[in-house]
Amino acid sequence: MRYKTNRCSIRVLAFAALAGLALVAGCSKPPTRVGEGDRLQILHRGSSSDPQELDPHIVQGVPEHNILQALIENLVTEDPTDLRPVPGQAERWDISPDGTTYTFHLRAGIRWSNGDPVTAHDFVRSYRRALTPSLGCEYAYMYFVMKGAEDYYKGKTQDFSSVGAQALDERTLRITLNGPVPYFLSLLNHYSWWPVHLPTIARYGDPYQRNNRWTRPGNFVGNGPFVLARWDVGHVIVVKKNPLYWNAASVKLNEIHFHPIESADTEERSFRSGQLHVTEQVPQSKISVYRRDSPQLLRIDPYLGAYFYRINTTRPQFRDKRVRQALAMAIDRKTIVENITRGGQLPAYYFTPPDTVGYTSRSAIRYDPEGARQLLARAGYPGGKGFPPFDILYNTSESHKSIAEAIQQMWKRELGIDVRLLNQEWKVYLDTEKRKDYDVSRAGWIGDYADPSTFLETFLADSGNNRTGWANAEYDRLLKEASRLGDRQTRYELFQKAEAIFLDEMPVIPIYHYTRVYLLRPEVRGWNATILDHHPYPYVWLAPRPETSLATASAAAQRP
Amino acid sequence: MLQLIARRILETIPVLVLVATITFFMMKAVPGGPLDTEKNIPQEIKVQIEAFYGLDQPLWKQYASYMGNLLRGDLGPSFKHANRSVNELIAAALPVSLELGGLALCIALLVGIPLGIAAAVRQNTWIDYLASTTAMAGICLPTFVMGPLLVLVFALHFEQFNASGWDFARDRVLPALTLGLVYAGYIARLTRGGMLEVLNQDFIRTARAKGASEIRVVFRHALRGGLLPVVSFLGPGIAGILTGSFVIETIFNIPGLGRHFVTSVFNRDATLTIGTALFYAALVVALNLAADIAQAMLNPKQRAN
Numbered sequence: 132m133r134y135k136t137n138r139c140s141i142r143v144l145a146f147a148a149l150a151g152l153a154l155v156a157g158c159s160k161p162p163t164r165v166g167e168g169d170r171l172q173i174l175h176r177g178s179s180s181d182p183q184e185l186d187p188h189i190v191q192g193v194p195e196h197n198i199l200q201a202l203i204e205n206l207v208t209e210d211p212t213d214l215r216p217v218p219g220q221a222e223r224w225d226i227s228p229d230g231t232t233y234t235f236h237l238r239a240g241i242r243w244s245n246g247d248p249v250t251a252h253d254f255v256r257s258y259r260r261a262l263t264p265s266l267g268c269e270y271a272y273m274y275f276v277m278k279g280a281e282d283y284y285k286g287k288t289q290d291f292s293s294v295g296a297q298a299l300d301e302r303t304l305r306i307t308l309n310g311p312v313p314y315f316l317s318l319l320n321h322y323s324w325w326p327v328h329l330p331t332i333a334r335y336g337d338p339y340q341r342n343n344r345w346t347r348p349g350n351f352v353g354n355g356p357f358v359l360a361r362w363d364v365g366h367v368i369v370v371k372k373n374p375l376y377w378n379a380a381s382v383k384l385n386e387i388h389f390h391p392i393e394s395a396d397t398e399e400r401s402f403r404s405g406q407l408h409v410t411e412q413v414p415q416s417k418i419s420v421y422r423r424d425s426p427q428l429l430r431i432d433p434y435l436g437a438y439f440y441r442i443n444t445t446r447p448q449f450r451d452k453r454v455r456q457a458l459a460m461a462i463d464r465k466t467i468v469e470n471i472t473r474g475g476q477l478p479a480y481y482f483t484p485p486d487t488v489g490y491t492s493r494s495a496i497r498y499d500p501e502g503a504r505q506l507l508a509r510a511g512y513p514g515g516k517g518f519p520p521f522d523i524l525y526n527t528s529e530s531h532k533s534i535a536e537a538i539q540q541m542w543k544r545e546l547g548i549d550v551r552l553l554n555q556e557w558k559v560y561l562d563t564e565k566r567k568d569y570d571v572s573r574a575g576w577i578g579d580y581a582d583p584s585t586f587l588e589t590f591l592a593d594s595g596n597n598r599t600g601w602a603n604a605e606y607d608r609l610l611k612e613a614s615r616l617g618d619r620q621t622r623y624e625l626f627q628k629a630e631a632i633f634l635d636e637m638p639v640i641p642i643y644h645y646t647r648v649y650l651l652r653p654e655v656r657g658w659n660a661t662i663l664d665h666h667p668y669p670y671v672w673l674a675p676r677p678e679t680s681l682a683t684a685s686a687a688a689q690r691p
Numbered sequence: 692m693l694q695l696i697a698r699r700i701l702e703t704i705p706v707l708v709l710v711a712t713i714t715f716f717m718m719k720a721v722p723g724g725p726l727d728t729e730k731n732i733p734q735e736i737k738v739q740i741e742a743f744y745g746l747d748q749p750l751w752k753q754y755a756s757y758m759g760n761l762l763r764g765d766l767g768p769s770f771k772h773a774n775r776s777v778n779e780l781i782a783a784a785l786p787v788s789l790e791l792g793g794l795a796l797c798i799a800l801l802v803g804i805p806l807g808i809a810a811a812v813r814q815n816t817w818i819d820y821l822a823s824t825t826a827m828a829g830i831c832l833p834t835f836v837m838g839p840l841l842v843l844v845f846a847l848h849f850e851q852f853n854a855s856g857w858d859f860a861r862d863r864v865l866p867a868l869t870l871g872l873v874y875a876g877y878i879a880r881l882t883r884g885g886m887l888e889v890l891n892q893d894f895i896r897t898a899r900a901k902g903a904s905e906i907r908v909v910f911r912h913a914l915r916g917g918l919l920p921v922v923s924f925l926g927p928g929i930a931g932i933l934t935g936s937f938v939i940e941t942i943f944n945i946p947g948l949g950r951h952f953v954t955s956v957f958n959r960d961a962t963l964t965i966g967t968a969l970f971y972a973a974l975v976v977a978l979n980l981a982a983d984i985a986q987a988m989l990n991p992k993q994r995a996n
Contacts, residue, residue, distance in 0.1 A: 161861065164856075184773040186774075191728065264736075264739050265739060268736070269732050269733075269740075271736060342743075342773065344774055347774070363783070364775065364780060364783060364784075364946065365784070366857060392855065392944045393941065394941050394944070396839070397854070397941065400842055400847065400854035400855065401853070401854050401944070403847055403854065404850070405850075406854065406856060557723075558724070558959050559721075560723075561723055561729065562724075562727060575729070594731075595731030595732075595734075596731045
């Protein structure tokens with residue numbers, strides 16, 4: 132009896148297993164999101180996290196920029212290949228001979244997405260909002276190049292007419308600066324300068340306070356090529372083509388779907404299963420696999436950022452610049468980028484990324500272990516003897532850990548110095564670093580706009596981002612002088628001198644210059660490599676997909 | 692019974708107040724704040740934002756204000772999701788977690804109970820060994836292995852499902868399977884244990900002596916008692932399925948509550964952390980109560996007590 136039952140059970144089990152497999156293998160494949168997107172001109176873009184907000188005067192992150200770029204357009208916009216400022220809401224502009232006054236002429240007939248005309252007054256009202264302290268615009272200092280902006284923001288005056296933003300008429304806006312700012316037009320492409328529709332914001336609450344519901348779908352009014360259609364937290368943000376955009380005829384995409392995916396592994400699997408056209412990141416372990424098997428899907432673009440180690444110069448053992456120089460000279464950066472990061476990053480022998488709008492530092496650190504040993508000996512620590520052990524602080528990340536381990540070994544091997552690794556959770560790490568309760572701390576800096584000053588000014592004595600305790604009067608003087616000059620060549624010469632001081636004093640150790648490593652499907656067109664990773668959407672479109680690409684992608688990534 | 696329910700509900704109130712209080716002070720004690728970012732926020736701007744969120748007030752005032760709002764059912768604004776309230780975030784994510792949890796629970800019960808019964812009825816045969824091994828594998832295989840494995844086979848190889856997302860009905864299959872199979876393992880083992888205990892009792896022998904069929908003995912007489920351990924497990928089990936879905940939500944990118952629960956701590960989004968902790972505490976208490984009631988209904992001995 133039992134024998135019979137068992138045989139019967141085996142048959143049932145075997146049948147069920149076979150039926151299950153046949154069902155899975157035999158089913159027709161459902162259409163992929165990317166396939167549908169190609170047909171309907173819907174771009175699916177991965178985004179590393181949910182946007183904090185979609186109010187350009189409140190946000191401060193890259194994911195937010197990527198979405199806002201679709202919803203709002205400023206006076207100027209960016210050329211899709213080199214991010215050169217090109218006409219946006221303004222059709223043209225005049226710059227006074229001294230470089231301090233910009234007069235923008237708005238296009239005729241431009242409208243907000245609710246049909247209201249876009250006027251010069253909208254821009255003035257927007258600037259006033261961003262500079263009103265109660266709003267807490269974290270990038271308000273971006274406006275401080277404008278005449279009177281800092282005084283208004285700091286409450287020294289309540290009269291906004293003293294600020295250098297004037298609507299001469301409905302279509303003419305004049306902005307007066309404190310001095311010539313050669314990168315001013317590029318600065319306008321930072322979202323803190325972007326206009327908002329104040330009557331809409333006022334409808335949903337106090338326009339000068341946070342927590343306003345105007346950025347919800349259905350409420351949002353913008354003037355960009357797309358309008359906000361859906362925003363499900365943690366799921367998707369959908370923007371649809373704005374028929375009222377001045378250049379709507381040339382916008383080829385009908386929709387863009389932003390998918391917040393925090394895990395790089397999940398995002399890569401989504402890409403492989405045909406759910407994304409473009410990812411935000413690639414898991415480090417997959418870079419070499421794609422590079423070998425599907426290079427056409429892997430994109431490695433230069434990126435305006437530096438990965439470096441801060442040195443706490445207030446600690447006794449780091450007060451002597453020869454020690455700091457020795458530490459910097461003993462690091463083999465090439466090994467790090469080739470064996471650890473593996474994403475085409477450039478070894479950093481200076482701080483400002485090379486060819487930042489034509490600027491490359493002439494001064495450089497060299498990899499010279501012998502020189503490093505001599506410097507350390509001259510500083511009183513021959514062979515590292517007597518040098519107190521210290522910590523490298525880094526936030527939780529496999530990559531940071533691997534780099535710190537490599538540097539720990541290099542310093543031990545080349546200099547005889549003992550180093551401990553100290554890993555902290557992100558917010559704890561930030562707190563520790565800001566309190567300067569560290570010895571050496573890993574850090575990264577991404578440029579806010581395309582100009583060397585966005586890097587070098589980070590280490591001004593009074594900069595909140597310095598956090599090294601290092602200050603140099605001559606360095607500060609050179610940068611302040613450069614900020615008052617209009618001539619690019621003269622400015623860059625001052626930057627060269629400042630960076631030479633910086634590299635001699637070595638309050639930070641540059642390690643590598645970033646690249647943006649991501650996956651991009653071949654049907655995405657108009658997606659150019661740009662140093663700020665900006666991709667103006669009116670120039671992006673989807674061409675029919677080569678049939679082989681998905682299979683190639685899958686095959687590539689299935690290998691370990 | 693009503694008295695029991697009323698007493699248990701009343702007991703819930705101090706538990707929730709304690710959870711809110713402890714979470715509140717823990718979030719305040721941990722280093723780093725919601726406004727800390729890599730790029731420095733100028734002090735004057737930070738002051739404005741802190742004033743807006745009431746973070747400039749003394750701690751006791753912040754606590755009193757939070758508890759006052761809590762009494763009105765207002766969990767406060769989220770720091771990370773700047774224009775959303777915690778109530779809204781929970782309301783949006785809860786249906787997703789409920790759906791995922793509900794489906795996973797169905798899978799767990801539908802797979803676990805039959806497996807457990809089969810193992811108990813055919814004790815020490817290959818069926819028992821197979822069922823027990825399968826259950827053990829389900830328990831031992833972590834979701835972060837099982838999830839990507841299922842994706843690799845069914846999404847990337849056979850291309851029948853999406854690797855992530857929560858857009859279509861088919862997007863529910865792989866996450867629900869991943870989560871459900873773990874609990875199926877526990878349920879199978881508990882069912883097997885419960886059934887074995889009942890099947891050895893005198894009343895079962897009596898039923899068999901009276902000539903009742905094996906099916907009648909198992910399903911009519913033994914199952915009711917054999918499932919008691921499963922019922923008591925289901926209280927915390929369901930709570931676990933709902934709260935323990937963080938890994939699944941991350942692997943499959945599902946906009947559920949589990950992710951808010953964990954990421955809010957990393958973001959120092961105190962209001963969201965307290966809100967989700969409170970919500971889960973209430974859920975655990977409610978589900979345990981429901982399990983107790985169900986057990987009382989199934990077990991006449993307990994009902995009498």
